[in-house]
Amino acid sequence: MVTPSPADQSRVVFHRWTAVVPSESGVTAYLDPFGSETTTWPYTRWTSEERDIGFPATELVPSWTASAPAGSWLRVELQARTVTGGLTKWYDMGRWAEGGGDIHRTSLPGQGDEDGDVAVDTFVATRPVCAYRLRITLHGPGAAVHTVGVMASVVPARPSVPVSRPGEAAGVELSVPPRSQKTHAGHYLEWGGGGDSWCSPASMTMVLQYWGRGPGPGDLAFVDPADPCPAVDHAARDMYDHSYQGTGNWPFGVAYAGRYGLSGFVTRMRSLAEVERFIRAGIPLITSQSFKEHELPGSGYSTRGHLMVVTGFTTDGDVIANDPAAPSDETVKRTYPRAAFENVWLRTTSSGGIVHVIHPLDIPLPSSEGNW
Structure with a gap:
């Protein structure tokens, strides 16, 4: 097996805030894109400091944990600084609530300009960016942010990816309960x-029940x-993105x-070797990949984008x-060949190695080189 060189790997940095203290308040009117009436909301707002990325990034993905029960919701926005020094506009990265009684949970299409665009949950830069700010507006008395983070990255153009060497999680398997999506065919159109x-x-x-x-x-x-x-x-009900018309919005x-x-x-x-650190720590990961059936032996299907849970590794x-x-x-x-799985997950035409990391606060994360 060949260990990927740095040139083969994505450049990724992840920043996290664990204290979000609003410093602005007011009242605003809101017209839900899927509603017919304008509503008025008291709000508080937090704006982060500008964070340097450390390299020219082309994609930024925010994610958060928060409370927004009935009578509240929140809006997440992002502004970036291009490598030429200019600031972009504020891009809307999502309007989120726990339920659907007050607003329609949604991403916002049609924001593209000369600096970039928002592809559902991802800011895609037309010109690379070197820094950014976040702005979160909490509407209603029940909204609160617990943690918020941003992943900034640049993925090298790579039609295929060298396979990494098996590492510390060889022979480790976590007891994650199995749940089939197919048994829900026709439910809740x-x-x-x-x-x-x-x-x-x-x-x-599966991960929550684990x-x-x-x-x-x-x-x-x-x-x-x-x-x-x-x-x-x-x-599905409480992850649904009404604009995307699906349940695959990563931050949601x-x-x-x-x-x-x-x-x-x-x-x-950046490799399955990093995933092995999480499995060794007892933390399953949700991965995103796309492939044709023959590219992932044992799958039995082709997909333009699909999530699954990595629960372990064989001794090989x-x-x-x-x-x-x-x-x-x-x-x-399922058991999937390491080389095939790593390729269809990391390559440019797939997700470039996207994962959801979900864990209790008292379960520590493994060591990192900055991407978590």
Whole structure:
């Protein structure tokens, strides 16, 4: 096996804030893009200091854990500084609430200009950026931010990726409960209809249940008792992005997990060797990848974008994953060849190594080179 050289790897930095203290307040009017009436909201606002990235970045992804129960919601915005020194406008990175009674949870399309654009949950720079600021506006009395972070990165152009050497998690497998998205086919068309479209809520539910967290029986009362896993339907409802018309908004998934006392963020890993550190620490990771069926032996399908949970590694270093695209819970556990998995996850035409990291506050993260 060949260990990737630095030139083969993404440049990634992750910044985190654990204290968000608003310093501005007021009243604002809001017209929901999916509503018909303007509503008035008291708000408080926090604006971060400008953070240097350390290299010319082309993508930034914020993520957060927060509280926004009935009667509240929050808006996350980002402003960047280009390498030529100019500031961009403020880009809207998401309007989020726990439920759907006050606003429609949504990303915001159509923001593109000469500096960049927002692709659902990712700021994509037209011109590389070297620094940024965040702005979070909390509407209503119940909104509060617990943690917020930003992943900044540049992914090298690479149609394929060298495979990394098996490392410290060889032979380690975590007991993550299996949940199939396919068993929810046809459920709740207003939130994506289950089946092919619910890989994100199925993956998030697996991780929450691994940590012993998630919605209680009263929260699941709206689901048919015959449902194979009502928690997946609940996650789909409360992760749904009305503009994207799907449940795959990365920060919305992290925010959903944060409702249950978990910490979390979105970042990029640079190899499976980094994923092994998390597995060794007892933390499963949700990965995002795209591939044709023959590129990932054992998958049995092709996808333009799909989430699954890495739960361990074989003694030879191959990837053990809970893949929700399986037809049943009993067939969710898969073993994928290390080289194939690493390639379809890290290459430029896939996610470039995107992961969701979800863990309890008392479970420490492994050591990092700055990308978490």
